[in-house]
Amino acid sequence: MNFRASPCQKNRVFWVAAxxxxxxxxxxxxxxxxxxxxxxxxxxxF
Incomplete structure (x- = not known):
């Protein structure tokens, strides 16, 4: 089966950094x- 990653899962590093x-x-x-x-x-x- 072909599962598509949701945008939230795909950009998890971005959201954590944000x-x-x-x-x-x-x-x-x-x-x-x-x-x-x-x-x-x-x-x-200085």
Missing amino acids: LVGLLLDQISKYWVVYTFNNIGDTVPI
Whole structure:
């Protein structure tokens, strides 16, 4: 029999990478918001 993979199964690596990226994005935004207490705070790059 010829079974066809659903689009979700075919692109599983893509969706896992997308969800991990979304999670890391939200964590980094949370970290930045709570690191800079006052508006206008800056950190020099070097």
